[in-house]
Amino acid sequence: MTAPDLDRILVVGCSDGIGRALVRRLLAAGRDVTGVSRSRTPELDDDAQLVVDVVADDYRARLEALVARRGPFGVVVWCVGVGVALDPADLADETRTLRTNLLAASETAEVVLPPMVAAGRGHLVGLSSLADAGPNPGAPAYSASKAGLSSWLTALGLALRPRGVAVTNVRFGFVDTKMAQSPWKPFLIDADRAAAVVERALSTRPLQVSRPRIAAWIMQAASAVMALRVWTG
Ligand SMILES: NC(=O)c1ccc[n+]([C@@H]2O[C@H](COP(=O)([O-])OP(=O)(O)OC[C@H]3O[C@@H](n4cnc5c(N)ncnc54)[C@H](OP(=O)(O)O)[C@@H]3O)[C@@H](O)[C@H]2O)c1
Secondary structure (H helix, E strand, O other), X not given: OOOOEEEEEEEEOOOOXXXXXXXXXXXXXXXXXXXXXXXXXXXXXXXXXXXXXXXOOOHHHHHHHHXXXXXXXXXXXXXXXXXXXXXXXXXXXXXXXXXXXXXXXHHHHHHHHHHHHHHOOEEEEEEOOHHHHOOOOOOHHHHHHHHHHHHHHHHHHHHHHHHOEEEEEEEEOOEEOXXXXXXXXXXXXXXXXXXXXXXXXXXXXXXXXXXXXHHHHHHHHHHHHHHHHHHOO
């Protein structure tokens, strides 16, 4: 098995929002970038992108083929995410959100992490959210998927660090992309600023990054209030 090259970066969820802003930054810095999304990413050559749905049945096989052709990747950044408001009459979007945000991240790791572990080097970065801090009745699957993703990434990070592989959990508050649909977006940052946070994390390789910090503190306090509400029924 060829060892992963730390200069080869895979961005999953690259056609829009934070992922696309990251692709732009990495290309500007002269990095070798490959992307995965359902739609094309104008900044990437056709050869450097895979157009696929991460919850499709053929996703794993097509990702494996991409790794064989363009990898193995030393750095993988998971930027995929969907989030919709709860419709109690139709829970299909809840299932789709959990599959997309959590299970597809795990399936991706199944393909990209073993070569890193075998070589004793590499970095997996996942974009979770400050929404991981507690249950959100307005978007139950989104908050659950992010709680699961954060816990999974952090535990993987602790498990793999002694083996030379870094895992970083990135938790943002509101970022100005199509995903941020709330009419009220306190401490909003733009996609390029968010991408700069991720780019820096590729150098510093922390276990977790939460931005903006003030939003993280407020969400922590809000989650304590929510825990009390749940505790008291
Ligand atoms: N924006 C925020 O306020 C915010 C806050 C905290 C955390 N986050 C997290 O940050 C990450 C990026 O969010 P964003 O704001 O940049 O969202 P975005 O603008 O909607 O971009 C999401 C990216 O994921 C891709 N994607 C979505 N579903 C996919 C699927 N089934 N298969 C393949 N690719 C898929 C999209 O491309 P295609 O549609 O072309 O597939 C797009 O490139 C997400 O995990 C999100 O939860 C966002």
